[in-house]
Amino acid sequence: xxxxSLARTNGQNAASTNPLLELKDxxxxxxxxxxxxxxxxxxxAGEIVCLLGGNASGKSTTMKIILGLVRxxxxxxxxxxxxxxxxxxxxxxxxxxxxVPESRRIxxxxxxxxxxLMGAYxxxxxxxxxxxxxxxxxxFPRLKERLQQRGGTLSGGEQQMLAIGRALMGRPRLICMDxxxxxxxxxxxxxxxxxxxxxxxxxxxxxxxxxxxxxxxQIAHRGYVLQNGRIVMEGxxxxxxxxxxxxxxxxxxxxx
Amino acid sequence: xDSLLRTFADQTINGLVIGNIYAFIAVGLALIFGVGNLINFxxxxxxxxGAYVGWVCVxxxxxPLFTAFLVTTLVCALLGVIxxxxxxxxxxxxxxxxxxxxxxxxxxxxxxAVQIIFTPNPQAFPNPLLAYRFQxxxxxxxxxxxxxxxxxxxxxxxxxxxxxxxxxxxxxRATAQDREAAQQMGVDVVAVNRMTFAIxxxxxxxxxxxxGMYFNTVYPTMSFQATLKGFAAVxxxxxxxxxxxxxxxxxxxxxxxxxxxxxxxxxxxxxAFVILIAVLVWRPNGIFTNQRRTAPEPLTxxxxxxxxxxxxxAWAIAALTxxxxxxxxxxxxxxxxxxxxxxxxxxxxxLSVTLVTGTAGQTSLGQAGFMAIGAYASALLTQxxxxxxxxxxLASALVSAVIGVLLVLPAFRLRxxxxxxxxxxxxxxxNQVILNWDSLTNGAMGITNIAPPSLFGWQAIRPxxxxxxxxxxxxxxxxxxxxxxxxxxGRTWRALREDEVAxxxxxxxxxxxxxxxxxxxxxxxxxxxxxxxxxxxxxxxxTFTNTTSILVLTMVILGxxxxxxxxIVGAVALTALPELFRGLADYRYLIYxxxxxxxxxFRPQGLLGTD
Numbered sequence: 001x002x003x004x005s006l007a008r009t010n011g012q013n014a015a016s017t018n019p020l021l022e023l024k025d026x027x028x029x030x031x032x033x034x035x036x037x038x039x040x041x042x043x044x045a046g047e048i049v050c051l052l053g054g055n056a057s058g059k060s061t062t063m064k065i066i067l068g069l070v071r072x073x074x075x076x077x078x079x080x081x082x083x084x085x086x087x088x089x090x091x092x093x094x095x096x097x098x099x100v101p102e103s104r105r106i107x108x109x110x111x112x113x114x115x116x117l118m119g120a121y122x123x124x125x126x127x128x129x130x131x132x133x134x135x136x137x138x139x140f141p142r143l144k145e146r147l148q149q150r151g152g153t154l155s156g157g158e159q160q161m162l163a164i165g166r167a168l169m170g171r172p173r174l175i176c177m178d179x180x181x182x183x184x185x186x187x188x189x190x191x192x193x194x195x196x197x198x199x200x201x202x203x204x205x206x207x208x209x210x211x212x213x214x215x216x217x218q219i220a221h222r223g224y225v226l227q228n229g230r231i232v233m234e235g236x237x238x239x240x241x242x243x244x245x246x247x248x249x250x251x252x253x254x255x256x
Numbered sequence: 257x258d259s260l261l262r263t264f265a266d267q268t269i270n271g272l273v274i275g276n277i278y279a280f281i282a283v284g285l286a287l288i289f290g291v292g293n294l295i296n297f298x299x300x301x302x303x304x305x306g307a308y309v310g311w312v313c314v315x316x317x318x319x320p321l322f323t324a325f326l327v328t329t330l331v332c333a334l335l336g337v338i339x340x341x342x343x344x345x346x347x348x349x350x351x352x353x354x355x356x357x358x359x360x361x362x363x364x365x366x367x368x369a370v371q372i373i374f375t376p377n378p379q380a381f382p383n384p385l386l387a388y389r390f391q392x393x394x395x396x397x398x399x400x401x402x403x404x405x406x407x408x409x410x411x412x413x414x415x416x417x418x419x420x421x422x423x424x425x426x427x428x429r430a431t432a433q434d435r436e437a438a439q440q441m442g443v444d445v446v447a448v449n450r451m452t453f454a455i456x457x458x459x460x461x462x463x464x465x466x467x468g469m470y471f472n473t474v475y476p477t478m479s480f481q482a483t484l485k486g487f488a489a490v491x492x493x494x495x496x497x498x499x500x501x502x503x504x505x506x507x508x509x510x511x512x513x514x515x516x517x518x519x520x521x522x523x524x525x526x527x528a529f530v531i532l533i534a535v536l537v538w539r540p541n542g543i544f545t546n547q548r549r550t551a552p553e554p555l556t557x558x559x560x561x562x563x564x565x566x567x568x569x570a571w572a573i574a575a576l577t578x579x580x581x582x583x584x585x586x587x588x589x590x591x592x593x594x595x596x597x598x599x600x601x602x603x604x605x606x607l608s609v610t611l612v613t614g615t616a617g618q619t620s621l622g623q624a625g626f627m628a629i630g631a632y633a634s635a636l637l638t639q640x641x642x643x644x645x646x647x648x649x650l651a652s653a654l655v656s657a658v659i660g661v662l663l664v665l666p667a668f669r670l671r672x673x674x675x676x677x678x679x680x681x682x683x684x685x686x687n688q689v690i691l692n693w694d695s696l697t698n699g700a701m702g703i704t705n706i707a708p709p710s711l712f713g714w715q716a717i718r719p720x721x722x723x724x725x726x727x728x729x730x731x732x733x734x735x736x737x738x739x740x741x742x743x744x745x746g747r748t749w750r751a752l753r754e755d756e757v758a759x760x761x762x763x764x765x766x767x768x769x770x771x772x773x774x775x776x777x778x779x780x781x782x783x784x785x786x787x788x789x790x791x792x793x794x795x796x797x798x799t800f801t802n803t804t805s806i807l808v809l810t811m812v813i814l815g816x817x818x819x820x821x822x823x824i825v826g827a828v829a830l831t832a833l834p835e836l837f838r839g840l841a842d843y844r845y846l847i848y849x850x851x852x853x854x855x856x857x858f859r860p861q862g863l864l865g866t867d
Contacts, residue, residue: 067440093442105437107430118430121423122442170442 018081018188020045020205021066021097021174026075028061035061036072037229042097042173048196048206050216051228052238058210060102062226066207067099068092079174094122098172101180102209108152112143115151115162119169129169135171136165164195168204175199177208181215193219198215217241258585265395267513273401273470275509276408281482282465282489282501283415284456290432290496291452293352295673297359298339299460300483303497306332306461307468311381321385322575325407329458336457342451346857347448350561353619354856356673357813360806361856363479364849371476372842378475381468404466411459412502414799419498428452430494480802481525484684487677488528492651494542495611502546522700526688529681537666563861566820573821580727584720594718595835596828597791600726603827604733604784605804606811607820611808614818614866615724615741616773617753619676621817623781624685624804629686630656630782631789631800632697635706640791649786656782657775664774668767671756683802690797702796709790713859722791729787733780734820740776741820749773810852816862825863 019042028036035058043049053059064070064108066077068089077085084092093099098119107115115138120129137144140161146154154162160180167175180196183190200206208215217223217237225233225246233240240246281303297301306734309331313324343362388399419425429449430438439445464482468474493500508528515527535543573730584593605623612620633652637643643651663685667678690697697703708726711714716725740746748769751759760766762839789795811830830851834844855862 069436069439088444089439090442092442093440099440101437101440105434105440107433107437109433110426110429114426118426118438118441121427132815166441 005245019043019078020080020204022076022078023062023065023205024076024078026062026065026077027073028065028070029073030126035229036065036075037074039226039229039231040225041231041234043205043207045173045205046200046203047202047222048208048220050213050220050223051207051209051226052211052216052223052240054211057226058229059211059226060178063099063102063176063209066092066176067097069179082164090122093106093170093172096173098167098170100163100167100177100180103182104156104159106151106154106159106162106166108150110151111148112151112154112162113147115166116169118142119166120171122170128171132169132171136169139168140165157184157191157238160184160188160192161195164199166193172204174205174207177206179209179211181210181212189215213246214241262395263517267517268510268516269395269397269401271513271733272506273404273504273509274513276404277463277466277470278485278489278508279408279502280411280459280466280498281486282493282505283498284459284463285486285490286493286496286498286501287428287432287452287456287492290498291428292344292355292449294355294359295487295677296346296456297483298343298362298366299355299359299456299486300479300481301363301370302332302335302457303464303467303482303486304479305335305366306464306475307381307474307478308374308464309461310363310465311379311468311474313679315379315382324464325465326459330577332461332464333454333458333685335461336453336455339457339854340453340499343853344453345446345449350856350860352673354860356676357809358853358856361810361849361852363483364806365847365854366851367476368843368845373848374476376476378473380728380789381472381474383472384468385469395510398672400470404470407462407466411462417499424448424825432704436711482800484525484532487529488532488681491532491677492543494544497542497544500542500544504542507543522692523688526685526692527689529684532681533666533678536670536674536681538669540674554573559858561866563816563865565816565865565867566863568821568864579733581724584723588720591717593723595832597719597723597726599828599831600723600730601784601788601791602804602808602811602831603730603809603824604726605813606779606827607730607733607737608780608784609808610812610815610818610823611737611749611780611822612773612777614812615746615753616749616770618679618770618773619673619818620777621676621802621805621809622679622681622686623777623808624802625679625683625686625787626656626660626778626781627788627804628690628795628797628800629659629778630785631705631795632690633782634742634786635703635789635795636696636819638707639703639705643792645707646712649709649783652786653779653783656785657779660778660782661771661775666770680802680805683805687797687801697797702794702799703789706790706795707788708792708793726787726791729783730824733783734824737776737780737818745769745772807848810848812862813855813860814851814862816864816866818867819862819864820867822862822864822867829863 011246019044023039023041026036026039027034039062041051051059051062061070065072065085068084068087072085076083079095079097084095107118110118116133120132123129142158143162147160151159151162180192182251184192193215196206196208208216217240222235223240224231224236233246281299285296285299288294305326309328310324313319313327314321339362343358344355347358383400385399385403389396419429427438427443427448428451430441430443431445435445467478485508489504490501492507493502493504508531511531512524512527516524585824605627607622611622612618633655634648637648637651638645663682664679667675667789670678691700709722716722748764751762751764752766752769756766785800806832811826812823814829815824815826830848834840834847840847
């Protein structure tokens with residue numbers, strides 16, 4: 001592969017000797033079916049990193065490994081230097097990893113307010129939670145209008161906003177997003193991408209899995225390409241965006 | 257007119273009081289289904305334990321009522337936690353049918369344990385409150401009515417406040433709505449699950465205590481009836497819907513109360529099950545929602561564990577068959593032959609269950625109902641119409657097939673756990689109809705003096721004769737079923753089991769093949785039931801109960817689901833073993849329950865493997 005030509009590191013990457021999140025030689029299998037073959041990747045504090053790949057490439061499983069929903073067969077997941085594979089999902093969440101799950105997974109029968117506060121479920125600093133709640137209302141005026149409405153009655157785009165707000169309520173140091181633009185109208189796709197950039201500039205580190213490589217690379221700093229359970233390319237977002245091989249294989253034609 | 261109105265008012269109060277208790281049971285079931293996606297068959301047993309704990313507190317220890325309630329609540333909550341921890345938690349990554357079966361095993365064990373400790377006899381529960389009755393506007397209200405209503409309202413309010421305003425309540429609701437998302441919010445779903453069991457079991461226990469006080473009696477078999485009533489209330493309100501469960505319970509209580517007033521007390525249990533079926537068929541999400549589509553069903557397919565069947569060479573099977581046929585020559589012990597005869601008869605039913613459940617993936621918990629139909633049909637044909645046994649045997653099996661299909665037909669749309677509940681209710685309905693259709697079935701008296709089996713003048717009366725007769729029938733049934741399962745028809749049935757939607761997409765007419773599989777299964781089960789009736793010479797609505805259905809399902813799991821030889825091996829093992837170890841006979845349901853529990857945990861594919 002032409003990993004070498006793309007692995008031109010920028011200052012940010014070189015400066016941080018200790019990445020916030022690191023996956024080292026991860027092997028995963030569901031029964032006899034192996035999903036990951038020695039996956040290595042890392043996310044530095046302050047970055048937006050995207051993981052690209054087609055269907056069944058192992059992207060979503062990567063997300064589940066980080067969150068402790070699936071256990072790797074070999075390898076290590078480190079968060080802030082600490083090995084976290086082996087911890088339960090609630091323990092990992094408490095360490096500071098928030099998530100925006102695939103297809104949003106809003107609590108449909110709970111109100112918008114309850115959904116937001118569920119994001120702070122593991123926090124005990126009540127005053128700070130109340131402050132964060134006010135910040136969310138300011139950040140998402142649409143949600144503020146619908147606080148007593150049930151989560152399931154929101155539109156797809158509103159639900160995505162709610163899912164992001166819910167994740168932010170946990171004050172995570174890293175937010176994992178699984179296909180945040182999937183199934184949204186073009187209008188909301190733009191809004192969600194702008195929002196991700198916005199919260200990133202506020203200091204949140206973001207690791208996102210995306211099928212739509214073109215969109216993801218427009219806002220990400222770096223990207224990885226996963227294919228059949230192996231990282232086949234990695235590099236700066238703009239370099240990946242302009243790489244002809246990526247263009248052919250993952251961006252396709254006519255993707256907006 | 258005035259007295260009619262008063263009766264109506266009295267029945268309404270009656271119905272609301274009973275409904276209140278049903279609501280208690282139903283809320284527990286709904287909570288557990290909501291959080292853990294589990295139909296808890298042990299719930300009635302916890303209810304029964306609650307009744308006994310309260311009874312012990314009041315009659316043995318003379319504790320005041322309030323203390324009795326407190327002790328019952330705590331003991332039942334603890335029991336729930338123990339069940340969750342030791343029977344269900346180890347199965348957390350098994351297919352959802354596994355924990356369901358585990359709760360059946362647990363309920364067998366608890367019920368038998370209570371029987372051993374307190375004897376199967378009903379115990380009088382003197383109720384200090386019963387003396388106080390007063391008239392309100394011409395309607396009689398007892399203190400116990402008020403107590404039940406008061407506890408009901410207080411508990412509902414407490415539950416509401418808990419779910420709405422507490423950290424744990426939020427965690428419970430979030431887990432119920434989306435387990436994985438709740439985990440990603442930092443909710444410890446294992447702890448939530450255990451807490452849910454504690455709450456649900458405490459509610460069940462309180463219900464048991466109230467029922468004991470209300471009817472002044474406690475008895476071990478109150479458990480299974482409570483489970484079934486709870487299911488009916490839950491289904492009425494919508495599976496997993498907690499406020500729906502409360503309303504469903506109250507509604508069921510009212511319907512029963514009015515129904516009993518109109519038709520008579522023996523009909524009491526019929527209403528619940530007819531409603532259960534009707535709601536499952538027309539409103540599978542309960543009567544409080546218009547949505548007809550059931551939630552995406554996680555329980556499709558019935559295999560606890562997929563495996564390859566253990567290969568047993570044809571010569572070994574042939575040798576075993578010959579040995580079984582020759583047994584009466586070498587061991588003419590009538591007792592042994594009688595036990596094995598029972599095993600052959602239940603083996604046939606096990607074959608029918610392994611066909612429906614194992615091969616075609618339609619979990620059946622009502623197979624005993626088909627046995628009952630066959631037994632009554634043959635008894636009536638020979639007794640009333642004077643048909644010869646040979647003819648009536650075949651005819652009754654056909655009757656069982658036809659009625660069986662007609663009964664299950666409305667439930668064809670249902671899958672997995674819903675079909676399991678529906679078939680359970682069908683089995684119960686058959687017995688209730690037998691009980692109430694006096695002119696045909698002789699009602700609760702049963703049918704006596706049924707002629708022994710005979711073939712062309714040769715009467716099978718002596719043990720070895722019946723032994724051969726039933727063994728030959730079993731072998732024939734097994735051979736026919738083997739052919740069917742290996743034919744293209746069998747392949748289609750397996751396709752149903754694997755994926756109904758895909759099967760449909762390949763142009764398979766689901767209803768047609770479900771009809772066929774239930775017809776064959778009901779035919780075989782009816783045949784077995786008919787022979788059983790002629791062998792015992794007496795049958796009643798209590799001969800073929802849901803316990804038999806569940807026992808047969810256990811046999812099938814023991815042998816390996818879908819495995820023909822496994823079904824027979826399972827039948828022999830579970831019929832013969834408790835008998836052979838005579839001292840264990842009293843503990844048989846404890847053994848059945850433990851067998852089921854251990855199997856699901858350690859060898860879910862059964863002895864001979866699933867097929």
